[in-house]
Amino acid sequence: MLALLSDIHANIAALEACLAHADAHGAKRYAFLGDLVGYNADVREVVQRVADYAEQGAIVLKGNHDEAVETSSAYLNDASRAAIDWARSQLSAEERRFLAELPLVHREDDLCLVHATVDHPERWHYLDSPAAAHRSMEAAACPYTFVGHVHEQRLYTEQQGRAHAFHPSPGTAIPVLRNRRRLAIVGTVGQPRDNNQAAGYCLFDAAQARVTFFRIPYDYRATAARIRAAGLPEALAYRIERGF
């Protein structure tokens, strides 16, 4: 059983809630699909936690916010840039090296994992249409692709040469046979944007060919309080409290 967590964005409370849930539900392997930092305040806690998992064999990928710590964050808006500046100020040299060395894509057996899109992963495109989903499926050329970056949970199924979107219900184990290509957007642990404050992640059972999406409640007020305590823009705290 593989647990997939993405877009944690320095939200330790949300991360811990998802990890505890995954463990209780039989997760044996973990994959973190990027954007460990950005938006929220718990930069060191999250990076250290994920680095610990990496040492135990977890898959960790790089997201655009992770990249922005080292390179340019000019394309980010003011609030986001402030959060990256904060991350840069908090991380040790070793932690920054950890982020910088993260790979963009991971492939194994039937699986392809990436932060944003499989085709041109370095461009950080948003996978926000069936056409975009299909392009990634073609580039992945394998039965199961998992991505993050888009902060909503979706399941795309290939049928007659096109990808078809589906909005999963949290908690339902969806059969995903190998005969058709599937692409799952696993959602965001650290900054939901669908008016639901609960953290999102996904469990994949390759043996049973089933994928389950989850939304896990966590203490978002504490996260918002820490954003304010760190002096980050009020808008970021407000987003966490409202889940948008």
Place this chain on the structure above:
Amino acid sequence: MTATRLKPGDTIDGFTVESVVPAGAMARVYRVSHPARRQFGMVLKQPRLGGDDAEFLLGFETELAILPALTGPHAPRFVTAGDLERAPYLVMEWVDGQPLAQELQRAPLPADEVAWFGALVADALHDLHRQDVIHLDLKPDNIVIRHSGIATLLDFGLAHHARFPDLHLEEQRFAAGSAPYVSPEQVLGVRGDARSDLFALGVVLYELATARLPFGVPRSMAGMRDRLWRMPIPPCVRVPSVPPWLQEIILRCLEPDPAARYPSAAQLAFALRHPESVAISQRGWRRTGPGLAEQAGRWWRARHIQPARKRLPNLLSGEAPIIMVALDAGNPDDPRHEALQRNAKLIFSAGDFRLVLVSVIPVDLERSESAQLRHRVWMRHWCDPLGLARNKISLHVLEAADPANALLDFARTNLVDLIVLGAPGPHEAPLGWWRSVASSVTALAHCSVHVVRVPTESRG
């Protein structure tokens, strides 16, 4: 990938083929056995791979996804499946019983038999809808009545699961044998409305009652669009002995607008089991078919119907509950009656509910008729202030020695979603909570129970 034809004696992954079962065009079915699985008889189903591989496989894939997710006696139990790419097959329970298609040979059947079969199938649909699945290919060939008196539905190749992606949304094709039973909204591409199954059941009831099909056997998509507006010939015109209540039920199921049909399978089952509770309207009473002018009017009003561009929200039974209120009608001065009325009003924001009032009287052969009448009169008086439409309410007086068990049985048989009753009243209070009707019902009910208390004077 291969799906080689099997014959008795062949084995596949440990299953031994015992015999070939006559089946439809989409699949080959065999009775099989397995030394390690002796709990119940099994069948193995193989997709028939031929010219239109993609279509047959789609049905097979759909059944493979949905069947394991279903529980209960109204669908075959899933056993196992073969590797989809190497040797696709499905092993499931052999459902022992009589296919409804065989009963059809005796059609037209008397009204009470039609209603009995109909209620069994409606029970099965209710259970399916509660599990978020819509069958969408209901027909006599797919219904088996088990020896235990339960209906089991077969063939989930066209079914829709509300929480799984639906592969049939992109392209729907109807097998010739299914066309007579397909609902108007399915013709327009809508697959998310549970009431489509009620339409199909309406066609089956019509067939059982008249030995004819309401919309014939369409041979083209144009022919299938007829059901969007055309009114079928009333059953009693075909078979004069069809009573108005059955005609009302059948024609309501066949309404082109799903919102005009029964809101849930449970409410349809209730109507079939309680013909006296059916509020008969003009369609139930009519004894002539629609004339040219009427059909033209219906066609005119229906001409704006467009295929749905988005999936409609699922309307599954949770939004059309059957609410049972237990009244102690033998004690008119009981202070709980008003409290029950107030609570009933609180609950009635629940959509398309059906209200069932029940009172229990002791078994007394001599005075039962007058007691029944007295209770009914009183119950009608009780529910007047609620201002509900007549067709949403029915009254029942049960004769039983044990009120709690009578209420529990009635609720279970009639698929009640919520029981509302009073906490022990002045006549019962001396016995204490644990010996009261309310405590037994609350402890043993299959559904939720709402216990109403009369607010006491002091707040302690």
